[in-house]
Amino acid sequence: MDTTTxxxxxxxGRPRRDEAEGRRAxxxxxxxxxxxxxxxxxxxxxxxAASAGATKRTIYSHFTDKPGLFLAAVERLHRHEQEGVxxxxxxxxxxxxxxxxxxxxxxxxLHRLVIAESRQLxxxxxxxxxxxxxxxxxxxxxxxxxxxxxxxxVHEHAEELYTLLLGEPHRRRLLGxxxxxxxxxxxxxxxxxxxxxxxxxxxxxx
Amino acid sequence: MDTTTxxxxxxxGRPRRDEAEGRRAxxxxxxxxxxxxxxxxxxxxxxxAASAGATKRTIYSHFTDKPGLFLAAVERLHRHEQEGVxxxxxxxxxxxxxxxxxxxxxxxxLHRLVIAESRQLxxxxxxxxxxxxxxxxxxxxxxxxxxxxxxxxVHEHAEELYTLLLGEPHRRRLLGxxxxxxxxxxxxxxxxxxxxxxxxxxxxxx
DNA sequence: TCGTAATGAAACGCTGACGTATCATTAGAG
DNA sequence: CTCTAATGATACGTCAGCGTTTCATTACGA
Numbered sequence: 001m002d003t004t005t006x007x008x009x010x011x012x013g014r015p016r017r018d019e020a021e022g023r024r025a026x027x028x029x030x031x032x033x034x035x036x037x038x039x040x041x042x043x044x045x046x047x048x049a050a051s052a053g054a055t056k057r058t059i060y061s062h063f064t065d066k067p068g069l070f071l072a073a074v075e076r077l078h079r080h081e082q083e084g085v086x087x088x089x090x091x092x093x094x095x096x097x098x099x100x101x102x103x104x105x106x107x108x109x110l111h112r113l114v115i116a117e118s119r120q121l122x123x124x125x126x127x128x129x130x131x132x133x134x135x136x137x138x139x140x141x142x143x144x145x146x147x148x149x150x151x152x153x154v155h156e157h158a159e160e161l162y163t164l165l166l167g168e169p170h171r172r173r174l175l176g177x178x179x180x181x182x183x184x185x186x187x188x189x190x191x192x193x194x195x196x197x198x199x200x201x202x203x204x205x206x
Numbered sequence: 207m208d209t210t211t212x213x214x215x216x217x218x219g220r221p222r223r224d225e226a227e228g229r230r231a232x233x234x235x236x237x238x239x240x241x242x243x244x245x246x247x248x249x250x251x252x253x254x255a256a257s258a259g260a261t262k263r264t265i266y267s268h269f270t271d272k273p274g275l276f277l278a279a280v281e282r283l284h285r286h287e288q289e290g291v292x293x294x295x296x297x298x299x300x301x302x303x304x305x306x307x308x309x310x311x312x313x314x315x316l317h318r319l320v321i322a323e324s325r326q327l328x329x330x331x332x333x334x335x336x337x338x339x340x341x342x343x344x345x346x347x348x349x350x351x352x353x354x355x356x357x358x359x360v361h362e363h364a365e366e367l368y369t370l371l372l373g374e375p376h377r378r379r380l381l382g383x384x385x386x387x388x389x390x391x392x393x394x395x396x397x398x399x400x401x402x403x404x405x406x407x408x409x410x411x412x
Numbered sequence: 413t414c415g416t417a418a419t420g421a422a423a424c425g426c427t428g429a430c431g432t433a434t435c436a437t438t439a440g441a442g
Numbered sequence: 443c444t445c446t447a448a449t450g451a452t453a454c455g456t457c458a459g460c461g462t463t464t465c466a467t468t469a470c471g472a
Contacts (some may be wrong), residue, residue, distance in 0.1 A: 014418040014469040023419090037325045039249035043457060052222055055420055062460070072234045116322035119381045125381040159374050159405060160402055167369045171339060175331040176324045197407055220439040229449090250429060261450055266431070295461040 027059055028051045029115050036109040036197045039116050040070055074124065077110040078131060083160055085136050091143040095190035103180045106175045115174075137162045148198065157197055164193035233258045233265055237279045242315040245322050246276055267399060280330065283316040291342050297349040301396035304342055305371050309386045334410045343368045354404065363403055364394075367380035 016024060030052035034043040045066060049056050063069040084101030086092040101107055110128070118125035141158035144151060151157060169189065172178045181189065221229060236258035240249040251272060255262050269275040287300055290307030294300040316334070324331035347364035350357060359365060375395065378384045387395065 002458095012420040012467045014416090014467080018420080019469095039245050039247055039322060041245055042326075045461085046459070052434095055419085056461080058419060061418075063377065066460075112321055112324070115318055115380050116245060118380070120248075122382055126383060129381055129383060133374065137374075160370060163369060163373045163377075164366060165369070168339065168343075168365050171369075172335065174321050174324070176328055176334055177332060178333060186444065196402065196405075199402075218437045218450045220437080220446090222439065224449080251431085252429070261452090262431080263451085264449060267448075270428075274428095 022148070023052075023058065024055060024056070024062055027054055027062065027069075028073050028076055031069050032077065032109065032202075034057060035070060035073055035113055039113075040066075040120070043070075045069070063132050071124075074110065074113065077113075077179050081107045081110060081132060082135075085132075085137050085139065087142070091140075091147050092190060092194060093123065094143055095161070095165055095194060096187045098140075098162075098188050099181070099186040100183060102136075102166060103170060103173055103186065105180065108170075108180075151198075159194055161197045164196060165190060218250075220406060229258075229260060229264065230268055232281050233260055233275075237275050238315065241279055242277060244273065245319075246272075246308070246326070249276075251275070277330075280316065280319065281404055283312050283319075285385055287313045287338060291338075291345065292347070293345050297353050298345070298393075298396060298400060299344065300375065300402055301367070301371055301400060302393045304346075304368075305387070305392040305396050306389060308342075308372060309376060309379055309392065311386065313377075314386075318380050334343060357404075367399055369405045370402060371396060373399070 027048065031043070032047045034048050035078065045056055045059055045064075048102070049059055050060075059069065063072055081101060084104070085098055086106070088097070102111075111132075114128040116123055137155070137158045140161050141154050143159070144158050145154045165191070169178065169181060173180065225305060233254065236254045237249070238359055240257065241253050249272075251262055251265055254275070255265055258265075265275065269278055272308040290310070291304055294303070308317075317338075320331055343361070343364045346367050347360050350367070351360045369387070374397070375384070375387060379386065
């Protein structure tokens with residue numbers, strides 16, 4: 001259930017260097033889990049503290065207040081996703097990696113969280129879209145243009161491709177209705193999406 | 207700002223028949239707005255009461271408790287969406303109506319709300335998917351099969367079509383980044399999605 | 413070696429929200 | 443006409459959670 005649950009007999013006093021680093025990460029882990037499960041309003045600092053084996057004292061000294069903790073957790077998820085969607089050379093390979101990354105637990109959690117709080121924090125939603133979907137579409141557009149030089153409306157095709165790379169499986173992931181796909185499933189999904197967008201005929205295979 | 211904000215000099219005592227009906231609807235309107243904006247945990251009964259021009263007394267007598275109010279609001283949104291996605295005869299016409307309905311404020315609010323609370327209420331998420339996306343996919347599959355008899359893997363094509371009918375515009379709607387499309391925009395979007403799924407060539411136009 | 417920084421443990425004040433109860437008032441039913 | 447049901451206005455008890463503070467304790471830096 002909870003891997004980092006309570007640690008009742010924690011030593012008191014100033015922690016060692018390595019402990020301090022791990023502590024901060026443990027707090028963010030616990031915060032991410034709580035935020036994903038209960039949303040911002042439903043998450044309690046004491047719950048995070050208990051789950052991370054820390055105390056409110058430590059959390060406040062690291063993150064100032066509740067919004068600070070929330071933003072730090074979201075920022076970390078952002079970085080994870082961006083690392084998983086970096087460009088490559090082969091369209092099919094990149095598409096498959098996008099499928100795997102975006103259907104993973106971290107990306108789905110981030111996506112769900114940003115949607116849930118989008119009314120409260122419109123800036124966060126805009127930032128998410130720019131750094132996430134919009135950036136992925138750009139990556140796909142570049143590869144599409146390279147592999148299919150005579151394709152028109154490249155950006156629109158790239159957007160359709162991105163939409164299909166998520167598709168209903170991703171919606172069901174957002175709703176918590178099914179687990180992440182396997183690597184093989186992700187590749188098959190990516191191939192199918194590419195074929196659909198390129199018009200089944202394969203339009204000018206490079 | 208708020209159309210139904212406070213009504214300080216409301217008459218006391220038992221309301222007339224028509225008043226009682228309108229009151230219940232006003233409470234659900236206010237609850238829906240608050241839930242969409244702040245989520246379940248962030249919504250307060252007193253806030254709903256103030257916004258609806260009612261009192262907690264009335265709300266509790268109608269809906270028992272906070273979850274009861276939440277479920278009633280979600281149920282009403284569900285019915286609205288289902289009314290807007292009923293079957294028709296023409297694929298293009300039905301697809302365009304799906305685009306218009308699902309990009310509308312009510313459907314987007316419902317979608318966002320269910321995603322936000324999906325961890326807390328998995329049953330709600332499953333119910334939403336069955337009554338919403340899954341049902342729409344079935345409607346589309348029936349029309350696809352009728353208009354394109356030699357199309358294979360009809361259900362998979364219908365699912366792709368549904369995904370494209372939402373697409374990135376719908377994701378941006380969920381994130382609150384853009385307004386609902388116009389009727390003309392929805393029709394163009396539907397046509398483009400159909401063309402993409404049918405392979406651009408138009409595959410056996412009926 | 414010694415002072416300082418960072419933490420644990422625990423308690424505190426405060427605010428806000430849920431759900432209930434009381435009293436006054438008015439529409440509807442018999 | 444009388445009695446009841448449903449509401450407004452208001453206050454209340456209770457509890458949870460935020461952010462702070464105090465004291466004890468331990469690693470780190472000069």
